[in-house]
Amino acid sequence: MSNEPDLEALRALAVVAEESSISAAGVRLGVSQQAVSLRIRALERELRVRLLVRSARGSRLTPAGELVVGWATALLAAADEFANAVESLRTDRSRTMRIAASLTIAEHLLPEWIARWRGALGDDGPIGQLTAANSSAVVEAVRDGTADLGFIETPTVPADLGSVVVAHDTIDLVVQRGHRWVTSAPVSARELANTGLVLRELGSGTRQALEDALTDAGFPLAAEPVAVLSTTLGVRSAVMGGVAPGALSSLAVSDDVRAGRLVRIPVRDFRISRPLTAVWAGKAPPRAVREFLEAVSRDSGG
Missing domain, CATH: 3.40.190.290 (D-Maltodextrin-Binding Protein; domain 2)
Known part of the structure; x- marks a missing residue:
């Protein structure tokens, strides 16, 4: 037996126990009845114990199956909590674009650019989170991933970053x-x-x-x-x-x-x-960055 439990198989077993039906469990899990059966059979082989009794009247847990489902409850709850936390992190990141800008751009240009960008996207668009710093600090923020988009004023642009002159x-x-x-x-x-x-x-x-x-x-x-x-x-x-x-x-x-x-x-x-230059990590800007730069280009007459 491997050291790590098969979470999909344990979840299938727990849902079958709740529904008393393999077909109903498949509907709830969004998979076929055959997939549920295969997962549980694989778990039985792994544990070397029978977990489920199947009959024309439905399916029920064996005493060993009852124990396994009981042990699995906390594990499945923790897995759900982890998945929800990761999804929340992903959603928060997708709804926030972190912008780092040199002081001149941050103070005199970006407030108007962000307002126009947000106006074009509406309430469902990402939120711009602005940090002001000197150009060297902006470049480092883009490099280390703490900023999705940077704006710098230096004549020379680092070769390892994507860039475009915006003004x-x-x-x-x-x-x-x-x-x-x-x-x-x-x-x-x-x-x-x-x-x-x-x-x-x-x-x-x-x-x-x-x-x-x-x-x-x-x-x-x-x-x-x-x-x-x-x-x-x-x-x-x-x-x-x-x-x-x-x-x-x-x-x-x-x-x-x-x-x-x-x-x-x-x-x-x-x-x-x-030149006032936008910089980002990688060759092609992410979608939100690209949309922002398009809004800046329209605002700047570019």
Whole structure:
């Protein structure tokens, strides 16, 4: 006898005991009468004991069969509980799409994208669960499976992930209204590279885009940052407070520029444009991810 019981055979025996009929048990289990009989006969051979008495008036358990069904009750209940838990897990996962996004995209684009996606799907569609992080953390979340879909701002996309560009963004150099650059602009890329700035942390797509663009222009970022902050709001507040100039997404500073809280400073012969990219694990995106990206493409005019 094997160490593990045949759950299908034990369930068939228990249902026959309840129905007093092999044919009725087959209907209840969704299988043929012959399949029920075969399962029980196989169990009898395995246990080397007769479990069921069959007659024209129906089927009944032998004393040994009564004992086996009694022992099997807790086992079958545990198996049902396990199956229900797994199904619940699968259902919850299918109804939730976990999205990780860089801060600029999470704050300024995704709320509208999610609303449009949910509006198109209706109440029966998956729910978007959004986590904001820098681009490096987003990539790791997609790789380790804690995010179904990621959005990053870095110019370079990891080769091991599927990806598609969903929008474009520019990085603006901004200062407070009283800064000397307001009256002396434009500045040069060399001066920018040698000026202490308020920057996002390493791993941020905004910072990476600035550093790459300066390097490509022949003036790698040389000055030490005046401050390094982990949020867009922190950088904006520091720039508005006069700590130092800062480089931020045009999406993040547009309202402040219109209101006069910040001033854009042009850099001579220098512009930073970057792609905003969706990433996922594997070659082809899962269905929910594909539907979301189609909604984003329509919203972005793509």
